[in-house]
Amino acid sequence: MKGSLIILSFFATGLLLGIYRVFPASWLDYEYSFYVLAALMFSVGFSLGHQPDTIRQFSKIHSRVLFLPLTTILGTWLGVIVISFFSKHSMTDYLAIGSGLGYYSLSSILITEYKGAELGTIALLANIFREIITLVLAPLMARYFGKLAPIAAGGATTMDTTFPIIIKTSGKEYSIVSVYHGFVTDFTVPFFVTLWCGLK
Amino acid sequence: MFIVLLFMFAGIVTGYLLRKWKLAFVSRVILTLIWLLLFLLGVEVGVNENVVKNFANLGFEAMLIAVFATLGSITGAWLLWLNIKKHNGQ
Numbered sequence: 110m111k112g113s114l115i116i117l118s119f120f121a122t123g124l125l126l127g128i129y130r131v132f133p134a135s136w137l138d139y140e141y142s143f144y145v146l147a148a149l150m151f152s153v154g155f156s157l158g159h160q161p162d163t164i165r166q167f168s169k170i171h172s173r174v175l176f177l178p179l180t181t182i183l184g185t186w187l188g189v190i191v192i193s194f195f196s197k198h199s200m201t202d203y204l205a206i207g208s209g210l211g212y213y214s215l216s217s218i219l220i221t222e223y224k225g226a227e228l229g230t231i232a233l234l235a236n237i238f239r240e241i242i243t244l245v246l247a248p249l250m251a252r253y254f255g256k257l258a259p260i261a262a263g264g265a266t267t268m269d270t271t272f273p274i275i276i277k278t279s280g281k282e283y284s285i286v287s288v289y290h291g292f293v294t295d296f297t298v299p300f301f302v303t304l305w306c307g308l309k
Numbered sequence: 310m311f312i313v314l315l316f317m318f319a320g321i322v323t324g325y326l327l328r329k330w331k332l333a334f335v336s337r338v339i340l341t342l343i344w345l346l347l348f349l350l351g352v353e354v355g356v357n358e359n360v361v362k363n364f365a366n367l368g369f370e371a372m373l374i375a376v377f378a379t380l381g382s383i384t385g386a387w388l389l390w391l392n393i394k395k396h397n398g399q
Contacts, residue, residue: 116347119344119345119348119351120348123350127353128356128361142346145346149339150314150320151316154316154318154324156335156336157320157324158323158324159332160328173396174389174393176389180389181385181386182382184384185381185382188377188378188379188381189374189381196370214343218347222313227363229354230354230360231370231371231374234372236375239378242376242379243379254383254384254390255387255390257389258383262382262383262386264382299313299314
């Protein structure tokens with residue numbers, strides 16, 4: 110939660126400086142953000158490739174639970190497809206936002222790069238809200254939708270920010286599942302967000 | 310557009326090749342880059358008068374997306390949960 114607040118404060122600071130034109134608008138024309146983004150993607154890839162041991166531990170998980178990342182992604186897509194019929198934005202825009210799976214920093218950055226600031230802002234807020242919904246409602250989800258539900262709701266955040274609340278509500282025996290789910294879905298975010306942004 | 314994915318692949322390969330090295334600072338690099346990019350996103354949103362004017366509407370739309378995305382994913386988890394329970398019961 111503290112990490113999210115720090116990230117939000119960076120966004121808010123930029124927002125205020127932008128609104129009051131502390132920077133000339135031409136400053137944005139140089140597309141610095143693309144180079145920073147490329148550096149970020151390299152580092153994210155680096156950290157994934159750097160931890161092959163984590164992957165080996167996943168062999169302890171019940172075979173059917175291995176499908177959880179898949180049901181999370183497909184369920185998310187179905188959910189946003191339904192709500193996209195009531196929006197002025199396209200279905201693929203919504204699928205790109207949904208594919209953020211709560212990983213708001215990376216998904217909003219990618220969507221801003223490809224689709225502009227308006228959709229980037231929606232992506233940022235929607236994925237922050239998803240994380241907050243999970244943090245607040247995890248106990249209810251576990252009670253009515255089973256112990257895998259808080260993990261699915263947490264999306265790509267289940268190995269960091271929502272991990273504590275998940276093992277608190279679903280139990281410690283779900284910690285490996287939670288890390289596995291976070292690891293796999295984390296990996297899918299840049300792929301599916303880019304893919305849906307690329308499709309009209 | 311897919312160039313960023315090439316950067317990610319290059320990162321995965323480099324990370325794998327250097328897996329014997331202790332490089333704990335990478336997570337701090339990631340965090341710093343994320344801060345920087347969200348700051349830049351903030352600036353970009355701030356200079357865009359259209360987005361600033363509609364911020365409340367965008368927030369409402371974002372909330373709807375979040376609720377439906379979460380609902381869809383927990384429904385998927387629920388079906389899987391029922392399937393596993395049924396399978397274990399037999």
